[in-house]
Amino acid sequence: MTRDPIGGLLDATLGRWSELDTDWQGVLVAAVIGLLVGEIGVSIPW
Amino acid sequence: MVADVLRALPGFLALCVGAILARGLSLVVGSNELLLAIGLGALVTNAVGVPQRLEPGVATHSLWLAAGIVLLGASLTIESVLETGSTVLVLMLGTVFVSLLTVEAIARNVAGLTGKFSSLLAAGAGICGVSAVVAVGGAVRARETQIAYAAGVVLLVDAITIVVYPTVGSLLELPANVFGVWAGVSMLSTGPVVAVGFAHSEVAGQWATMTKLARNALIGIVALGYAGYYTRQDSDASVSLRLLWANFPKFVLGFLAFAVIASVGVFSPTQQVSLENAVDWLFLLAFVGLGTEIRLDELRRTGITPALVVIGTVSIVSVLSLAVALAVL
Numbered sequence A: 001m002t003r004d005p006i007g008g009l010l011d012a013t014l015g016r017w018s019e020l021d022t023d024w025q026g027v028l029v030a031a032v033i034g035l036l037v038g039e040i041g042v043s044i045p046w
Numbered sequence B: 001m002v003a004d005v006l007r008a009l010p011g012f013l014a015l016c017v018g019a020i021l022a023r024g025l026s027l028v029v030g031s032n033e034l035l036l037a038i039g040l041g042a043l044v045t046n047a048v049g050v051p052q053r054l055e056p057g058v059a060t061h062s063l064w065l066a067a068g069i070v071l072l073g074a075s076l077t078i079e080s081v082l083e084t085g086s087t088v089l090v091l092m093l094g095t096v097f098v099s100l101l102t103v104e105a106i107a108r109n110v111a112g113l114t115g116k117f118s119s120l121l122a123a124g125a126g127i128c129g130v131s132a133v134v135a136v137g138g139a140v141r142a143r144e145t146q147i148a149y150a151a152g153v154v155l156l157v158d159a160i161t162i163v164v165y166p167t168v169g170s171l172l173e174l175p176a177n178v179f180g181v182w183a184g185v186s187m188l189s190t191g192p193v194v195a196v197g198f199a200h201s202e203v204a205g206q207w208a209t210m211t212k213l214a215r216n217a218l219i220g221i222v223a224l225g226y227a228g229y230y231t232r233q234d235s236d237a238s239v240s241l242r243l244l245w246a247n248f249p250k251f252v253l254g255f256l257a258f259a260v261i262a263s264v265g266v267f268s269p270t271q272q273v274s275l276e277n278a279v280d281w282l283f284l285l286a287f288v289g290l291g292t293e294i295r296l297d298e299l300r301r302t303g304i305t306p307a308l309v310v311i312g313t314v315s316i317v318s319v320l321s322l323a324v325a326l327a328v329l
Helices: A005-019 A022-040 B002-031 B033-045 B050-056 B059-075 B077-085 B085-110 B115-128 B130-139 B144-171 B176-186 B190-200 B203-218 B219-232 B237-247 B251-263 B269-292 B296-301 B304-328
Strands: none
Touching: A005 B269, A022 B059, A022 B190, A022 B251, B002 B050, B002 B269, B033 B115, B033 B144, B059 B190, B059 B203, B059 B251, B059 B269, B085 B115, B085 B176, B085 B304, B115 B130, B115 B144, B115 B203, B115 B219, B115 B304, B130 B144, B130 B190, B130 B237, B144 B176, B144 B190, B144 B251, B144 B269, B144 B296, B144 B304, B176 B203, B176 B304, B190 B269, B203 B251, B203 B269, B219 B237, B296 B304
């Protein structure tokens, strides 16, 4: 067990992330951007 | 694991700088930003090389390409995906079939290459470039040197088609849908297909991406076919399905999911514009990194015979598929 719960959570999340192949990582990145734009209203300029 | 992210950060920032530079340059010189991004990456890697500490971050370019393709689904509706329809599907299947057979025939009978190496070249030319070479190479247990060599040939042909396709498209003034489908069925790797498609026009880019994704979806079937051919053993269904799934490009599912979500009107027109901008930035990041893969010294070492086999096949398939696309679209 880690004494730092935030660090532990971050490590666990990123640990799972690096187990994913590039395709799934791409899907997740796209999903996060979709949520940021669609739900939170983030605007992305060009 | 946090260390992995920190290790990738400098290279990722370098991709960001390259993307902004390509965007800025395109505004100044009036050239397409995606092709400029590839050019910048190639220039850096061949002039000074990519510093070792930037390599982990630069290597993330395939992740940004996958994310960009998935998000591209949001700018389409499921109706427009289905509209690619039976004509394009038949053209794509015909092109894959002709490419596989032509490379196998020329490589084995004319160039005298070994069976497995011929199959790696055929998979690279027929399906989706380096990914198909690696997938089929793993499925048929090809030697690593054969896989690396075949991947080098694919990268060489990619570098040529990135220049030739936009030039031909411009000279012949091809309509957007014809150019997109033509690039999608006959070029090799996904990145260059998307780049030249969007370099032509938004519509051409969408057609090119959809056609190429449909073609990529065949990778598992082709890998399975070659594995069966080379092992000549009956494999049980679970192993076959596992091989199919392992080689299936999963971002196609994400692309379709976003197309369905966009079809039911989840995103407002303003949000659609933001997502399209995100796609443009993701592609810029991806193509700066893709450019760094074009290393002239490695291309020179690839050797002329395998390259000529694939270049000859791509030329034949390219002319045939363009003629058919012009006739039926």
